[in-house]
Amino acid sequence: MSDVIETEIEAAEQLLKDDRLAEAQGIFEETLAAQPENIRAIIGLGVIALKRNELDQAIDLFGVATSADPKNAPAFANLSLAYQAKEDFEAAEDCIRHALSLSPNEASFLVALGFLTLKDGQQDESEKCFAQAMRLDATNIDARFGMGCLLMEKHASEEAEELFKSCLKDKPDAMAPRNALAALHVAQSKFAEAEQGFRQVLKQNPTDEHAVMNLAHVLINLQKADQAEPLLKRILRLQPKNPNMLHMMGQALLAQGKASEAITYLSEALKLAPDAQIVAANLITALRHIGDLAKAERLAAHMCEARPDETGFRMLAMDCYFASGAWHKAWSLQMHTENLADGVWVLNHLDRDMVFLLRLANSQHEAWKPKKVMVPEGEYDIMRKLLPPDVDVVGTTEPPAGSGKSQASSMLGQLAPNIDDLMTYPVQPPSLAEQIEFPSILKGRDGPIYAVVPGPDNSPHWVAAGQPGPEELITTLGKSQASFLFLAPWAQAQLPTNIISDTSMLTSLESIVSLFAHVDGILACDHAIGHLGGLLGTKTALMLPSFCDGRWGVQATTPIYPSARLFHKSNQGQWTDVISHAEKWLNS
Structure with missing residues (x-):
């Protein structure tokens, strides 16, 4: 060269x-x-x-x-x-x-x-x-x-x-x-x-698609969805047929409570990417928000058929049926009778369905009562106390083959209780206060004390679901005259004097039940531990997002747990308002 x-x-x-x-x-x-x-x-x-x-x-x-x-x-x-x-x-x-x-x-x-x-x-x-x-x-x-x-x-x-x-x-x-x-x-x-x-x-690359989407996701998590909207609009002007951007815009609008606008973007995204499961899930959510349950049910049923192994769509379809009052249809989506022996329940996983089954077993309705309940050996004593005396409870070191984590969903699919049934056979809370040890954490305390059960931090939820953050709970409850036991890890030095952080009671089902049976009230999000308060008949304030488990409905009370009061967050509202209202009710 x-x-x-x-x-x-x-x-x-x-x-x-x-x-x-x-x-x-x-x-x-x-x-x-x-x-x-x-x-x-x-x-x-x-x-x-x-x-x-x-x-x-x-x-x-x-x-x-x-x-x-x-x-x-x-x-x-x-x-x-x-x-x-x-x-x-x-x-x-x-x-x-x-x-x-x-x-x-x-x-x-x-x-x-x-x-x-x-x-x-x-x-x-x-x-x-x-x-x-x-x-x-x-x-x-x-x-x-x-x-x-x-x-x-x-x-x-x-x-x-x-x-x-x-x-x-x-x-x-x-x-x-x-x-x-x-x-x-x-x-x-x-x-x-x-x-x-x-x-x-x-700043370096204003059209970086991934950075825009990630920033929009972060802003939604920070409850700044209104700031995500103009970012996404700018990219959509350049890429009007980008299904990812259309989906994210739908999420941003839904998080602001603009469900009708969100539906336009989510529908277009689903046309462009018909196999995108999360897009379909959020479109179902948006349709539920505007009360179009018929379309939501159809789409959920279609996705269930197309994706029979996708649990999320079955849950969304169940929510639609719950919201429309078709409880039998909802429970039928969880039928797996091939794993279920006649009259035998297998409960080896603490979840909402398990608590719901315990509620049914205590309803004095023979059709809902099991002949035998198999539970982990370590939880035999407390489950014996939570179930009616004429039910045979068996402790086992290993769940039966094929039982999976729990057969709660299978049982509910067969029992299929609806609203009318629950009103006809209200819960009979187990009388546990005298049967279980008084928690040492509560000894020597004057005045009422309430247990606070935050949701699991940043757990995956469908868009616009969510939960109050620990900081919001601490800041709002710190202004109260009441005392609170905060059941989440938190540095005590950073807490107001009326809030105590303690997670020692979460080590077993028995210790949780012991605490809930003796506190004056419970402030909780929508998860299994919060449901236990309702089962035990303890005064329970449930903080619910605007889009929540369909079985709760939209009223302030529920036939599921008469001792519970429901506090729904509005689309445009703040969690601090929900917490404040729930705290005042507990103290009333």
Whole structure:
């Protein structure tokens, strides 16, 4: 290669790095006119085609280069990138392994193989690749970023966070580590930090689709859905048929209580992506919000038929049937009679259905009463007290084969109680106060004390469901004259003097029942532990989102648990208002 051509090739390669593709292309083509077998020019044109997403052309050009020079490692590495872009990951891995066989100490090749093996679930090999690349080149940001992604998959959040931060320290404008760090903050429920991270990404690239979607998700979690809406509208003007953006816009509108508007976007998203289960789920949610139960039921039934193994759709369909009063249809969706012996219940998992079954067993209705109940050996004593005396309770160290986690849903499918039945056969709360030990945590306390049961932090819910955050509970209840036992881990020094954090009573069903049978009242979200208060006849305030389990209905009371009062959050309302109203009722 002459010195002139060498200089021109170097200039073209620099233009390529600067994304001045047209100028670089002109020089490469001129070079090939003079030297048709110039490998660097062929590879250069292949890179240009790859950057323009002309993948077939890129693969052809890199193929020419590798055939002409079978020992050219960069040509194989670039061919691997082209196959990756075509999502032919097997071919991509073969090419990068060949490149590594030619240049085993090239850190960038090791990083590329690390990402490919990570995508294929080969975590051990991926870790070896990233670690070797970091040893070869301690300044290689891509190697540290890759190792951070691997650690994130392994749930080693702190180590991953340190690596992402080190990448950004060395290169503050590196978008991939910043995006990953913000995503990690979402997984850690550090939504404020995540918001800041995604906003920084969007400053560099305002049309980054993933950053917009992630920021919108974070804003919805921070109850700032109104700020997510204009972000999504801006992208939708550029990509009006993007189903992901349409879905996220539907979520943002639904979180603001704009269900009718949300339906427009969610319907369009479902047309474009008919197999997107989460879109269908949120559309069902929106239809329920506006009271169009008929359409919600039809869509839920269709999705149940199309996805018979998807529990979420059965739950949504059940909610629709509950809300419309068709309780028999709702329970029938959970029938699995092949696992159920006649008159024998298997209850080895604390969930809402199990508590509901205990409520039915105490309703003095013979058709709802089991002959035998099988429970874990360690919970025999308390379950014996919770069930009527004429029911045979059997402790077992292992659940029967095929019983799964619990057969509560199977039993409810067979019993199919409806609203009228529940009103006819009200619950007869078990009389436990004298049968179980008085909790030591309550001894020596003056005045009423109430148990506070927050929801599980950041547990997955359908959009617009949710629960009050621990901070909202603490701040609002801290203004009360009453005393509260906060059943969640929290630094006592950070709590008001009228709130005590204690989780020692959550170690077993017996200790939970003991506490709930003796406190003056319970403030809880919609989950199994909160239901126990209603079963025991304890004064229970249930805090419910605007979209909740359909069996509750929309009234302030329920025939399920007469001692409970329901406090619904309105679409535009605040959880602090719900907490305040519930606290006043408990103290009344």
